[in-house]
Amino acid sequence: DSGVTQTPKHLITATGQRVTLRCSPRSGDLSVYWYQQSLDQGLQFLIQYYNGEERAKGNILERFSAQQFPDLHSELNLSSLELGDSALYFCASSPPVGDGSRDTQYFGPGTRLTVL
Amino acid sequence: AQSVTQLGSHVSVSEGALVLLRCNYSSSVPPYLFWYVQYPNQGLQLLLKYTSAATLVKGINGFEAEFKKSETSFHLTKPSAHMSDAAEYFCAVKVSGTSYGKLTFGQGTILTVHP
Numbered sequence: 001d002s003g004v005t006q007t008p009k010h011l012i013t014a015t016g017q018r019v020t021l022r023c024s025p026r027s028g029d030l031s032v033y034w035y036q037q038s039l040d041q042g043l044q045f046l047i048q049y050y051n052g053e054e055r056a057k058g059n060i061l062e063r064f065s066a067q068q069f070p071d072l073h074s075e076l077n078l079s080s081l082e083l084g085d086s087a088l089y090f091c092a093s094s095p096p097v098g099d100g101s102r103d104t105q106y107f108g109p110g111t112r113l114t115v116l
Numbered sequence: 117a118q119s120v121t122q123l124g125s126h127v128s129v130s131e132g133a134l135v136l137l138r139c140n141y142s143s144s145v146p147p148y149l150f151w152y153v154q155y156p157n158q159g160l161q162l163l164l165k166y167t168s169a170a171t172l173v174k175g176i177n178g179f180e181a182e183f184k185k186s187e188t189s190f191h192l193t194k195p196s197a198h199m200s201d202a203a204e205y206f207c208a209v210k211v212s213g214t215s216y217g218k219l220t221f222g223q224g225t226i227l228t229v230h231p
Contacts, residue, residue, distance in 0.1 A: 002159065033218065043206065045218035058218055090159060092219075103148050103167055103210060105219055107160040 003027065004108035006091050012114045018079040021111045025072055025093030031055070032074040033094070033105055034066055038087040049074055051096075081115045088112050118143045118209040122222035130230050135179075135194040137225045139207030142188065149190040150208040150219065151181055160206065166190060177201070202229045 003026035013019055025032050034046040045058035049068035060066075063081075068074045078085060089112075092105040123138040141147055148167045152160040164175025171183040177200075181192045190207060204226045208219040 002161070004159075035219075042223050043219075043221040045220070048218065056217055092160075104150075104162060104165060106162070107152070109159040 002106040002108060004091060004093050004106050006089075006108040006111050008111060009109065010112050010114070012116065013081060014116055015081055015083060017081050017115075018077065019081065019113065021076040021078070021089055021091075021113075023074045023076070023091030023093075023108060025074070025091075026095075026106055028095065029093035029106070030072065030096040031094040031105075032068055032072070033092040034060075034074070034076050035090040035092065035107075036087045037090060037110070041087075043090075046076070078113070083115050086113055086115045118147060118211065118220045120207050120209050120220055120222035122205075122207050122225050124225055125223060126226045126228065128228040128230065129197045131199055132196050135192070135197045135201065135227065137192040137205050137207075137227065139181075139190045139192065139222060140188055141190060141207070141209045143209055143211075145211055148210045149181075149183060150210070151175065151179070151190075151192050152206045152208060152221075154204045154206065154224075156203075163192070163205075197227075197229045199229050199231065202227055 005024045007022045030051045033048045037043045046060040048056040066076045088110045090110045091108045094105045095102045119142045121140045150165045151163040164173045166183045174180045204224045207222040211217045
């Protein structure tokens with residue numbers, strides 16, 4: 001158990017819908033990362049937040065957005081869903097600056113999204 | 117920019133045999149390198165990491181990896197495979213020395229262990 005929690009575990013929805021994925025980082029971690037894992041694209045970085053602020057952006061579609069709240073949990077919002085958005089979405093967290101393990105990202109169990 | 121190439125999408129070994137999973141990286145700055153393992157229907161678990169200290173890194177479950185700058189490689193090895201090692205393994209690279217920044221993953225190698 002990495003200490004990172006993600007809800008829900010599974011999500012089945014229809015095209016055109018909007019969903020929200022939730023992530024709680026490990027206690028004390030300030031950074032949250034979102035990744036998408038699909039069969040054709042592999043593991044792709046989407047976005048990173050550090051203590052509530054966006055820090056880095058990857059291949060995240062405009063239909064997707066994220067935020068990190070004051071209690072440090074994060075949400076990934078996916079809208080106007082398409083079949084191709086079906087994937088496993090991972091959240092990871094890492095310790096803050098000054099921590100010897102700051103470079104290590106700890107992954108949650110993932111949310112499997114199926115778009116029908 | 118960083119990239120990772122994992123040679124061999126599938127590797128099959130017999131129980132007790134040497135495990136060798138290959139990873140080559142490309143990075144314009146000194147990299148940090150990681151190996152993660154993913155068991156079916158689970159998240160990614162960190163096996164080991166190289167962060168510019170010792171070039172031979174020991175991880176969990178008997179795995180180790182050696183950072184070879186001249187070969188831009190970070191191959192994962194285990195002297196004797198166990199049935200429980202069957203999983204998918206991912207090599208990843210990150211820009212060193214920052215508390216932020218993405219991991220760039222390879223395409224993964226599925227390890228099968230035969231009795």
